[in-house]
Amino acid sequence: MGKDGEMDLARIEAAVSEIILAVGEDPKREGLLGTPKRVARMYAELLGGTNSDPKEHLRVFSENYDEIVLLKDIPFYSVCEHHMMPFIGVAHVAYLPDGRVLGISKLARIVDSFAKRLQLQERLTGQVADFLMENLQPLGVTVVIEASHSCMTIRGAKKSGATMVTSALRGIFKKDSRSRNEVLSLIDV
Numbered sequence: 001m002g003k004d005g006e007m008d009l010a011r012i013e014a015a016v017s018e019i020i021l022a023v024g025e026d027p028k029r030e031g032l033l034g035t036p037k038r039v040a041r042m043y044a045e046l047l048g049g050t051n052s053d054p055k056e057h058l059r060v061f062s063e064n065y066d067e068i069v070l071l072k073d074i075p076f077y078s079v080c081e082h083h084m085m086p087f088i089g090v091a092h093v094a095y096l097p098d099g100r101v102l103g104i105s106k107l108a109r110i111v112d113s114f115a116k117r118l119q120l121q122e123r124l125t126g127q128v129a130d131f132l133m134e135n136l137q138p139l140g141v142t143v144v145i146e147a148s149h150s151c152m153t154i155r156g157a158k159k160s161g162a163t164m165v166t167s168a169l170r171g172i173f174k175k176d177s178r179s180r181n182e183v184l185s186l187i188d189v
């Protein structure tokens with residue numbers, strides 16, 4: 001997924017050296033010599049989804065299964081676009097098929113593809129839901145994401161242990177309260 005080729009590693013390295021100087025450190029100090037290179041490679045990995053196309057992970061099968069399909073506790077990490085610090089958590093992705101199902105491992109790939117970008121948790125949640133509605137055309141989609149934001153746990157309000165929960169309901173899960181209650185009780189956040 002990480003298309004390092006599309007990322008300008010040399011430019012990230014130069015920027016990291018600038019930060020090291022700007023905070024009053026010595027970029028020539030032994031412990032910092034390899035840091036710009038390491039950070040550049042790290043960003044290439046953390047943000048490797050930036051130019052990726054989640055459609056690469058779309059394998060759709062015809063199947064007359066008409067109950068909810070739910071993949072729970074998909075681990076992911078992303079990078080908060082306000083502070084460029086990681087937020088880490090799990091995603092729960094459910095859909096009600098309309099004649100088409102998705103290879104289950106692909107759901108996790110799709111989450112990853114959207115997560116490895118400069119993101120907001122709210123947007124990530126909606127993007128995964130909209131992508132599935134558009135490309136799988138199910139009767140409905142529910143995405144719930146629980147994450148802990150390092151920009152919140154180690155700075156600012158310093159609320160360690162606080163978890164942010166976001167949800168996106170589409171189609172039947174938005175319109176029909178019985179379907180919504182069913183999917184939310186399956187997810188059981």
Ligand code: ZN
Nearest residue numbers: 080082083151
């Ligand atoms: Zn943040």
